[in-house]
Amino acid sequence: MAVPGVALLIPKFLMVNYLGIYDTYTAMILPLIVDAAGVFIMKQFFDSVPVSVEEAARMDGASIFRTFWSVVLPMAKPALITLTILSFQGSWNEFSHFLVVTKGTAEHQTLVTGLASLISGGQGASTQYPLKLGTALLTTIPVALLFFALQRYFIRGANEGGVKG
Template sequence: MSRTISRAAWYVLLAVVVALVLAPALWMLSTSIKPEREIITTQIRWIPQNFTVEHFQAIVQNYPMMQWLFNSLFTATAATLLVLVLDSMAGYAFARMEFRGRGLLFMIVLSMLFVPIQITVVPLFILFSRLGLTDTYWALILPVGANVTGVFLMRQFFLSIPGELEEAARVDGASAFRVFWSVVLPLARPALTAVAIITFLSTWNSFFWPLIVTRSDSVRTLPVGIAQFLSLRAGMVQGQMSIGQSMAGAVFAALPPIIIFVILQRYFIEGISRTGIKG
């Protein structure tokens, strides 16, 4: 008897949690497909009486949504590939090779985890303006290559795998690069996936630096575009944008990562967990 009650309680609680978390996101979706007169009302209607796509048409026509989306996808993908190459190599060296200054160097790299990006942005901005690279994809991609988390995760992973395979390959006369490329990297798939997901997500979400370094719509990423054009300020609609349109913009930007997440959720959750596990 108590078993059924606790089972019922489980489902009720689960439903409450799911409903509370989903409600804001579903309300965003619901608002985006309603005509304006159904939006400005204190009557809550989750399923609109009249369905419309006018808000989506309006934002795609009036704002370079597609360009921003492309910029976001392109820079996040390029940055992720860059990080995978740099961090797997560096993490491998830190974990498996001995060289002068290894310990000190790793300490210096790790210490940067505590330096907030706000200290680096002014010099970084000046560096890129001297190079003439502000407001370019380069400015959005290159700094991601300096990330610390990826190197740390790759090092932890390489410390945890046994060395017999490398040993065998080396005995067969393979060079260090050959061993790394054909023996070590294939083993590192889980770690590489984790680093890829974390890097992609953080670059995709990145706002502070892109806000500072981009000006034109041909380079601007979605988060910056959304913030500049769709911001409702405390109930006041800014510029020409209606609430319906700003919600349509929000759905437009939220949907791709949600879809990717739902498909790849196992890897997302594993990837995030990995940052918390020692080995």
């Protein structure tokens, strides 16, 4: 997390090329699935789950998997939704990743790379500011819709239904 994303562009290109997935949808999706921030968020959440909740499930006869699946994972809903929103927003607005793992052809062009092409005059529209601003607005709509659809989970506590004080 301390290494700037720009410093990882060349290793990212080399790995994608080595795996033979350069300029494919797999290269566009696979490297963005897991990131260090997501691992950190989930680790911090699972560390905050009270041990007494797990012990109570074990006392009731639940296996380790059943304890995780039926008790701990439902408690993690706010953390998972937060991670979903942050991951979607991060990958939706990612420009440099898509620039590095694709050739830039129209087949694998995302909305963000298309907007950059439009702004730079690549589409022959270098002075059409209403078109540029309208396209920029369109890129924000999916992230805003996802956030507003899931915002009620932000205000709920992480230990909802856990241990009573």
